[in-house]
Amino acid sequence: MKLKMLIILTVSIFLGKKVHANIDTLLAAQLKPLGRSLINGSNKLELISSAVHFGYKFRGESCTIYASLKDEWEHNYIQYEIDGKYQKRIRINGNSKAPIVIKTDGIGQHTVWIYKATEAHTGPIIIDKIIAEKISAISARKAPLIEFIGNSITCGAASDPSEYPCGTGEYHDQHNAYMAYGPRVSRRLAVNYIMSSVSGIGIYRTWNREGPSMPEVYENIDFKKDTDLKWDFKKYAPKIVSIALGTNDLSTGDGKTPRKPFDADTFVTRYVDFIKFIKSRYPLTKIALLSSPMVKGAQRKLLEESLLRIKKRIDSMYPAEDEVSTFFFQEMEPHGCGGHPSVEDHLILAQQLYPFYRKLLNSRRTR
Structure with a gap:
């Protein structure tokens, strides 16, 4: 009996060491995010823009994400998919020290993509590391x-x-x-895709309010006017830059702050100046105006006419490049x-x- 117990104990220790040996740590600096992000001074990944995302693969039934926020009174959200299937949002509380455990439905190999559910102005989500088997x-x-x-719609x-x-919670509690x-x-x-969008913003x-507008903050990594850190436009080369601004320029305001027509x-x-700046950063991109x-009624007509004026100006300025494309949404309740x-x-x-x-x-040069 003693010999049998000794054998079981020995096997258990051996298996325990084996499992432990297969557990790997994926550090933040090893991740390959898509969207606005940065590696901070502590070598942690800060997820900044809407839907900025990164992926990893691992084996086993779960993985553990060590994530945090800058302030303990904050909260934020990530969302994720496993093996190509969307799962849910996960709330991160700034005062929580517990890691996030994502469970799978099997012990085989899995692929996970993590997305920031909220926008840049909600604050960064900080990723330290992810632990799993063969990650x-x-x-x-x-x-x-x-x-x-774009604006809040794009977000x-x-x-x-x-x-x-x-009507409950805070503004970003309904972000997705x-x-x-x-x-x-x-x-x-x-x-x-990458998302460069800010709630309430216009051209x-x-x-x-009178500002700040998108052209005033677009160069800043977090779309805030008082930020010194600039975004590196050499990081990506979009095939299309899609711009959907105008809803907030046309807004009648909050009824409290004086507002001109x-x-x-x-x-x-x-808008023309903003497109010129984008073209200076992405010379080969196609511009799409949404x-x-x-926006409904007379304002809808005014917005569409303004976008056509913008298209005409840009097309005349860049006769050897692709024409600006426009898309007018159907009205929606x-x-x-x-x-x-x-x-x-x-x-x-x-x-x-x-x-x-x-x-x-799929189109080649339009002219």
């Missing part, structure tokens, strides 16, 4: 890239009240960047929070956009 980082597939520049803000009903129209249409097109003013000439001039599904599209509405927007982007991706 290794993976890169995004080799495919064309679309950059989506997927206020789209998902499944955990926090509209993974289900926004840009990532959804990109997955259908089998292309890569020359915000929804309730919409100035179409200023809108057009600032209207807004939330949104079902999300605060007049925003819901995750179901974003699917409709993505379906509308699919043939437009597919044509742009």
